[in-house]
Structure formats: structure tokens, C-alpha cells
Amino acid sequence: MQKTILVVDDTRSMRKMVAAVLAGAGYDVAEAGDGVEALELARGQRFDLVVTDHNMPRMDGVTLVGELRRLPDYDAVALLVLSTEADPALKQRGRDAGATGWMAKPFDPQRMLDIVAKFV
Numbered sequence: 001m002q003k004t005i006l007v008v009d010d011t012r013s014m015r016k017m018v019a020a021v022l023a024g025a026g027y028d029v030a031e032a033g034d035g036v037e038a039l040e041l042a043r044g045q046r047f048d049l050v051v052t053d054h055n056m057p058r059m060d061g062v063t064l065v066g067e068l069r070r071l072p073d074y075d076a077v078a079l080l081v082l083s084t085e086a087d088p089a090l091k092q093r094g095r096d097a098g099a100t101g102w103m104a105k106p107f108d109p110q111r112m113l114d115i116v117a118k119f120v
Contacts, residue, residue, distance in 0.1 A: 003120040004028040004045070008038040008052035008064065009082070014105070018051060018082065021109045022116065035059025039067050046073040048120045051103075051112075054083035054090070062094045069098035078119035082107060 005027045009015035012033070019029045030047065032038035036058040038050070050068060054061035061081050068074040078100040085091075091102050103115065 002026070002028045003048040004030065005049045005051060005116070005120070006030050006032060006038060006041060006047040008032045008035065008050065008056070008061070010034050010053060010056040014053070018107070018112070021112060022051075025113050025116075027116075027120070035061065035064035035067070038064055042068055042071060042074065047077065049078045049080070049116060050074075051080045051082050051116075054081055054085050054094075062090070062097050062099070065094060065099045066097035080115065080119075082112075 005022050007015055007018045007029055010033055015031050019031055023029045030041060032041055034056045052061040052064055065079045068079055080101045080103060081094050081099050082103045082105060084105045094102055
């Protein structure tokens with residue numbers, strides 16, 4: 001069965017780039033423009049993996065991770081933060097919220113695929 005990944009980023013070009021890399025590797029990809037939209041999608045469908053930006057309007061990535069972890073279907077789903085932020089305290093907040101990993105922007109497509117393959 002094809003794995004489904006939710007890509008969350010308020011910057012359309014970045015969201016489309018990440019989605020294209022993942023779709024090109026054979027994943028089924030859904031997109032959300034912010035954490036609120038992502039949470040609505042996740043309540044209606046279980047994704048196999050979520051890749052989210054951190055800095056977004058309405059709901060940031062760390063908050064989204066925490067909200068997803070409260071959903072019964074998302075206790076074991078890998079939640080990856082893809083961000084320009086590299087502050088160790090923020091990364092720790094992400095881990096505390098339930099993030100599985102943290103990737104830096106700009107991202108290397110092959111490295112992203114290698115990381116994603118470990119979780120889906």
C-alpha cells in the first residue's frame with residue numbers, strides 16, 4: 001500500500017518543493033498551508049508521516065506536533081520538523097512535544113528521502 005505523507009508549510013514554493021520530492025519517490029502527498037489546516041486534515045485521515053515547518057501563522061510546527069500527539073491515530077506516526085530554526089532550546093521543545101526528528105532548511109532532497117524512508 002502506498003504511504004501517505006502530509007507536508008505542512010505556509011510558504012507555497014517550499015511546500016510544493018517538498019511535496020514534489022516525496023511524490024517523485026512514490027509517496028502519496030497531501031498539503032496544508034499551516035498547522036490549523038494540517039490538524040483538520042489529520043483528524044479526517046491518518047497519514048503515515050507528517051513533515052512540518054515550524055514558523056507558520058495560526059499554529060506553529062511545535063504546537064502542531066503536540067496537537068497531533070493528542071490524537072489516538074498519531075501516537076506512533078513519525079512527525080518531522082523541517083525548519084530554518086536551529087536553536088537547541090526550540091529543538092528540545094519539539095522533542096518534548098513529540099517530534100520524531102528535526103531537519104534543517106534548505107534541505108537536501110536525497111537526505112530527506114533517506115530520513116523519510118526510515119519512518120514509513
